[in-house]
Amino acid sequence: MLLKQKLFHLSLLLSLINFLIAAFLGVLLRLQPIVQLEGFMSRNVIHAHSHVAFLGWVFLVLIAFIYKNWLPDSYKVNTTYSILLAIIQLSTMGMLATFPFTGYALWSILFSTLHMLASLYFIYFFVKYSFPIHVYSKRFVLAGLYFMALSSLGPLALGPLTATGHKMDMWYNLAIYFYLHFQYNGWFTLVIIGLIVFQLPEYILLKEVNKIRASFWWLVAGVVLTYLLSALGYKVSMSFNILGGVGAVFQIIGLYLLIPIFKTALRSESHSFIKQLLGMVFILLAGKVLAQLLSAFPVMVDFTYYNRDFIIAYLHWVLLGFVSLFLIYLILKETFLIISKVNIVIPVWLFIVAFFFMEAILLFRALYPEIWTPPIQYFLHSLLLIDAIILAFSILLIFVNVFNRFKHNTRREFPAIGNN
Numbered sequence: 254m255l256l257k258q259k260l261f262h263l264s265l266l267l268s269l270i271n272f273l274i275a276a277f278l279g280v281l282l283r284l285q286p287i288v289q290l291e292g293f294m295s296r297n298v299i300h301a302h303s304h305v306a307f308l309g310w311v312f313l314v315l316i317a318f319i320y321k322n323w324l325p326d327s328y329k330v331n332t333t334y335s336i337l338l339a340i341i342q343l344s345t346m347g348m349l350a351t352f353p354f355t356g357y358a359l360w361s362i363l364f365s366t367l368h369m370l371a372s373l374y375f376i377y378f379f380v381k382y383s384f385p386i387h388v389y390s391k392r393f394v395l396a397g398l399y400f401m402a403l404s405s406l407g408p409l410a411l412g413p414l415t416a417t418g419h420k421m422d423m424w425y426n427l428a429i430y431f432y433l434h435f436q437y438n439g440w441f442t443l444v445i446i447g448l449i450v451f452q453l454p455e456y457i458l459l460k461e462v463n464k465i466r467a468s469f470w471w472l473v474a475g476v477v478l479t480y481l482l483s484a485l486g487y488k489v490s491m492s493f494n495i496l497g498g499v500g501a502v503f504q505i506i507g508l509y510l511l512i513p514i515f516k517t518a519l520r521s522e523s524h525s526f527i528k529q530l531l532g533m534v535f536i537l538l539a540g541k542v543l544a545q546l547l548s549a550f551p552v553m554v555d556f557t558y559y560n561r562d563f564i565i566a567y568l569h570w571v572l573l574g575f576v577s578l579f580l581i582y583l584i585l586k587e588t589f590l591i592i593s594k595v596n597i598v599i600p601v602w603l604f605i606v607a608f609f610f611m612e613a614i615l616l617f618r619a620l621y622p623e624i625w626t627p628p629i630q631y632f633l634h635s636l637l638l639i640d641a642i643i644l645a646f647s648i649l650l651i652f653v654n655v656f657n658r659f660k661h662n663t664r665r666e667f668p669a670i671g672n673n
Contacts, residue, residue, distance in 0.1 A: 271309025315580075475507060491551075556619075
């Protein structure tokens with residue numbers, strides 16, 4: 254158990270380091286409009302920022318908890334996982350070292366491909382060695398892993414599209430949206446739901462088994478259909494609006510069926526701060542699916558698909574809000590950090606306040622573009638820079654606390670997370 258525990262803890266520490274790096278790149282991106290850094294290529298840095306956030310932070314935390322909850326503590330499994338962990342971190346650092354300077358070029362593509370191959374092997378690894386238990390939660394996790402594999406077709410299509418003269422046209426962008434959609438709405442969301450279900454006792458799951466099964470299929474169908482919403486900015490057939498809207502409704506139905514599960518998960522939290530954090534995650538998830546439903550209406554298309562600030566606000570709402578807050582919630586539960594408000598609660602609240610402040614500024618700029626005079630733009634850029642620094646500082650404090658907790662509890666056994 255000790256080796257598995259160490260590998261699990263190492264995964265969480267590496268993921269927080271990657272999260273901090275992504276936040277630092279975010280600071281640089283917010284600094285650029287103010288000081289005009291020489292030789293700074295924003296598009297390339299955005300690639301590095303997003304890849305480190307997706308693949309170094311979210312991906313690593315999710316597979317760490319999948320490894321902890323479903324894979325046996327054996328020499329072969331631990332050795333394989335340690336090799337995968339090394340490859341994943343190496344490829345993440347490789348992307349960090351290449352994307353800002355080259356964009357999509359030979360070495361950055363090689364490192365991202367290496368990460369993709371490691372992630373695909375993890376799916377095989379999970380299917381082959383995972384325990385045949387926790388079937389309700391495992392079903393969501395497995396579907397999420399398959400959607401993660403499906404999303405990889407998006408980046409793989411970019412090379413052929415570029416070679417055939419489609420770079421930056423509709424098909425090129427739809428390939429990028431394909432990756433983002435099945436990452437956000439498939440891989441991230443379904444695995445998070447699986448991890449929530451995993452924590453609940455078996456008698457609750459047996460009581461709600463029909464709702465859980467139905468919810469799974471509604472959500473899977475919804476994920477597939479809502480991809481059509483990605484094409485609405487290209488004035489496609491109204492059938493795309495209708496089918497994409499149907500997919501959004503399917504997702505709402507699926508989440509509605511899970512309300513008893515979400516309520517039970519909230520009631521099971523004994524600490525008020527952890528309960529508030531999980532409740533906030535559910536609110537952010539509801540906001541995500543509501544935004545998808547609204548985007549299906551033609552009146553919203555021009556606003557949502559041609560407004561960069563609105564798109565960035567939505568992407569951060571999902572990744573920095575819903576997903577990252579849930580991952581922080583998991584890490585706090587794992588490390589038993591709810592001891593001192595100064596140590597951990599205040600840094601997390603700092604992160605939350607900075608996140609919502611950033612969303613407010615982005616939405617303000619999206620809703621009132623007509624008042625973008627140079628002085629106001631400079632003022633808002635300055636606010637976003639300060640906010641990005643606060644976000645990075647809060648992540649640093651969280652990492653320091655988690656590191657200190659692991660350092661002083663290297664021999665602590667895993668806490669009991671679920672009984673089902």
